[in-house]
Amino acid sequence: xxxxxxxxxxxxxxxxxxxxxxxxxxxxxxxxxxxxxxxxxxxxxxxxxxxxxxxxxxxxxxxxxxxxxxxxxxxxxxxxxxxxxxxxxxxxxxxxxxxxxxxxxxxxxxxxxxxxxxxxxxxxxxxxxx
Amino acid sequence: xxxxxxxxxxxxxxxxxxxxxxxxxxxxxxxxxxxxxxxxxxxxxxxxxxxxxxxxxxxxxxxxxxxxxxxxxxxxxxxxxxxxxxxxxxxxxxxxxxxxxxxxxxxxxxxxxxxxxxxxxxxxxxxxxxxxxxxxxxxxxxxxxxxxxxxxxxxxxxxxxxxxxxxxxxxxxx
Numbered sequence: 001x002x003x004x005x006x007x008x009x010x011x012x013x014x015x016x017x018x019x020x021x022x023x024x025x026x027x028x029x030x031x032x033x034x035x036x037x038x039x040x041x042x043x044x045x046x047x048x049x050x051x052x053x054x055x056x057x058x059x060x061x062x063x064x065x066x067x068x069x070x071x072x073x074x075x076x077x078x079x080x081x082x083x084x085x086x087x088x089x090x091x092x093x094x095x096x097x098x099x100x101x102x103x104x105x106x107x108x109x110x111x112x113x114x115x116x117x118x119x120x121x122x123x124x125x126x127x128x129x130x
Numbered sequence: 131x132x133x134x135x136x137x138x139x140x141x142x143x144x145x146x147x148x149x150x151x152x153x154x155x156x157x158x159x160x161x162x163x164x165x166x167x168x169x170x171x172x173x174x175x176x177x178x179x180x181x182x183x184x185x186x187x188x189x190x191x192x193x194x195x196x197x198x199x200x201x202x203x204x205x206x207x208x209x210x211x212x213x214x215x216x217x218x219x220x221x222x223x224x225x226x227x228x229x230x231x232x233x234x235x236x237x238x239x240x241x242x243x244x245x246x247x248x249x250x251x252x253x254x255x256x257x258x259x260x261x262x263x264x265x266x267x268x269x270x271x272x273x274x275x276x277x278x279x280x281x282x283x284x285x286x287x288x289x290x291x292x293x294x295x296x297x298x299x300x301x302x303x304x
Contacts, residue, residue, distance in 0.1 A: 030148075034155055037230055050158070064196060125262055
């Protein structure tokens, strides 16, 4: 069984996840695309450590890439069809083990925006190529 | 052609990209297979640690797609604990694509030697063959004889070492 990946879109319909992925260096992008391929092929449960649960944010998960930067991509299951979809919400970079303040709240607000307006606030995942 | 296939066939033209992708895939594959093999055998991480003489946190570390410091010796110890063989091979990049496409729990499971039906079928066949030979040479007169197909089949499926061959001969004589 495979899963469909979606990207969050802001109110101007911009794909912020794609914009963030475009900032990754080639090696980090290869790692990120590999993780997203795993997610799409087998879901977040089969591969241990592929997706971390987040304390205080029960609907959110994070993909970790430790390369030239500590890239973190936040996503959720669904949120429209919980059986076959994941939506990528927000990319961030950890510095000294810390995320920018308000990261989880922002990711959760994006998830809520999608639930309210799924047609306009998300679209199919746009893979960034090297 | 799947979208994944199209993407990778384009992206892999870049040397640095394809090697990074493949290395990360290998890390994820090994970590996931260790977890799947452990769960297939109903072992906890602590129990696997006892079998491999590793502490539970180390097993947890190995079962993480973000781990990358593999050693052949550690993998050999795990192979011994799971009673499977370790296979390390160099492969083409094109062979990676179907591996990524076909990844699921079943594709990662491997039977231990004791559950490996190939060996046990072979042993049963060898037993039948040798018993036919012994029966034909009159070497098994004191063994019970299976005179019908049902009992013979049951004995064969249990890998019985009794005189299956004599049974076959007896059935042939009927």
